[in-house]
Amino acid sequence: MYLFRYNSTKQSFLSMTIELMYLQPQEIIGKSEIYIGRLPIRLGTVGGKRIFQPYDVGGLPKNETTMAEMLKQAGYVTGMVGKWHLGINAHNRTDGSHLPSKRGFDFVGLNLPFTNAWECDTTGEYYKNGPDPSRCFLYDGDEIVQQPIRFQWMTENLVHDWRRFLQERLQKDQKKTPFFFYFSFPQVHSTQFANPSFLGSSVRGMYGDSINEMSWAIGEVLDSLLKAGIAENTLVIFMSDHGPHAELCLNGGSTAGLKGGKSNSYEGGFRIPFIAWQPGTVKAGRVSHEVISSMDLYRTFRDMQNCPQQSKPQLYLDGTNILEELYGVSKELPGYLGKRRPIFYYCNSNLMAIRIGDYKVTTDLNIHYKTSPIFLNDTVDPNLSYFCPNGKPRADWYVSASCPDEHLTTHDPPSVFDLAKDPYERYALEESDFVKQVALCAFGCLERSKMRSQGANIVKEHRQTLVPVPIQMGHFDKNANEEPSLHYPSVYKFFEGIGGIKGGI
Structure with missing residues (x-):
């Protein structure tokens, strides 16, 4: 979920759904194309095991400008919490060269530099050997605070970090400075979880309970914007980072009949949900049937803010500006975005x-x-x-x-x-x-x-248009990143919730 508040009351407002939103069908390649606005084949975020392992030394290339870096140069305060999954260390076990704090984020709360992998299951229902600390670690900023991860209070603590970021902004600049916040939910990945308050709340088992908890968190974020009086000039975008993982069976999500799923090139892997929210002039419930790519967000945000010339080389962007479509003011004939450029499935x-x-x-x-x-x-x-x-x-x-x-x-x-x-x-x-x-x-x-x-x-x-670049994934160095073993057997900073979930259900 992206929260994009700009410092202008003259912008149009929106609340709409895009039905034909496309994104590469797995976490790393999907996230990297969102952050950079370029196909993963251009970034080198391909190869290896298709994800950055804890002992990978690669990450987003330093010659690329991330969305957070771009907006920070335009005067935004930037923040993030949640799943990162775009690299950790490059040179030693603690350099954190690829962590979000090194890629444009001013505020970094609780985050998962790797992911909530299958091996992080604490119930014993899926991963029988118990959580594997080498693949299950939670950071607060650049510091490991849980290893392995205790999931039951995670969502509540992520919401707390968002509130902390928002309150700091409101107290420091009285709503004057624009901000960009990336709230990356760990739901509903291989290890699925729910706060005790949500267990048994759905007919879909743990998968549905986890969805309900995420829905609660989204509501808390939107309510905080409304209470702060800044909702009308804050653009909130909710989207997935790939199609559902069908191989997880009943806990794998649904494509609503689309063929395939996560990791392959049929519609079930590439088409994702996309909702944009901003109280204002666009009728709630509007649906766009234009063919849109996740990479369009990067170019759109850049054009919206007239971002300054980057110090890094200007590279080929694969997205196009979709601002008029988001705002519902386009005068083009239906289907114009699909004709403007193709969607490439890699x-x-x-x-x-x-x-x-x-x-x-x-x-x-x-x-x-x-x-x-x-x-x-x-x-x-x-x-x-x-x-x-x-x-x-x-x-x-x-x-x-x-x-x-x-x-x-x-x-x-x-x-x-x-x-x-x-x-x-x-x-x-x-x-x-x-x-x-x-x-x-x-x-x-x-x-x-x-x-x-x-x-x-x-x-x-x-x-x-493709230029050979170094491959970022699949370069392993145990000396540089030994699945942060310095913190074994366990580290726990957060033992329980902070009270934010009470009364919020």
Whole structure:
């Protein structure tokens, strides 16, 4: 969740949902493209195990300007709490070179530099060997304060840190200085948890209880903005960082019928929920059907604030300005954003698929260049009883983990789906279909008069913009980051909640 307060009462206000929001389908690649506004293939946040391990020495490249750094240079006070997962140390066990405090955040409260991994389970229902301290540690700023993590009070303490940040802002500058705050919920990852007040509050078990607790926290944040009198010029964005992890069975979330899930290139992995809130002039409940990328936020925020020229080199941005669409004032014809630029679906360094606009045919197209296996989390899957005994996963795993070539299916010619008519990607278009013939031009058609105005050779042109960069993931150094073993066997700073959850349910 992003809280973006700007110092102007003349801005328009919004409260709306984007139905066609796209983001790369796993944590690291998704988060990195949000923060930088560039595809992960441009950043080097690919390779390895597709996530930064505690002993990885990589992180977001230092020559890239993060969203927090950009807004800080524009005069914003910046803060964050929650899941980071974009690198820890680079040189030794405590240098913290890749922590959020080194990437533009003035205030950093409780945060998970790694994640709440499967091995952090404290219930014994999933990870039988008990929590693994080497993968389960909580920071306060740059200091480890829990190892392993006690989850039951975490959400409450994250909300407390947000309140602390807000109160400091209100006391210091009487609402004059704009701020940017990143509230990164750890819900609902492999280790799922809920405060005792929420246990049993849903019919979906721990997954639903965890969702209810997160919903409470969101309400607390919005209420605090309203009570402070700054809601009307604070833009709040709520979004996911990938599709649901279907392999977690009943605790894996739902795609509402979309094919695939977290880690693969079908709609279930890339399409995410997106809600923007700001009391004001835009009717609550407005829905946008434009095709939008998470990378659009970076360019939009930059343009909104007329951010100063960066001291770092100006690099290719993949997003576009969606401000008019957010505010509901665009005068463009429907579908204009999808026509303006394609959506590229990557798995590691593999270009798996693209989504393009209508190319003068009345449809939206999804072209699958390569596909990876998917897990069918439903009652018709013959393997469901084996992989999900009693609805619980046998292990923390993905059918499509790192997309090695031997696991991929290459489609030549590419498979094409009409997402306007077939959003669940059940029926690939026949090769003789005119729409498919037009779409295939994206992969090399040189002379098609109907395509000239839209731009031919989309993939070729895209690849010409790629510049080789160092790969950030998969570089392990036990001496630099030994899964912070200096803090074994355990460290606990926060033993219980601070009272904020009482009366808030």
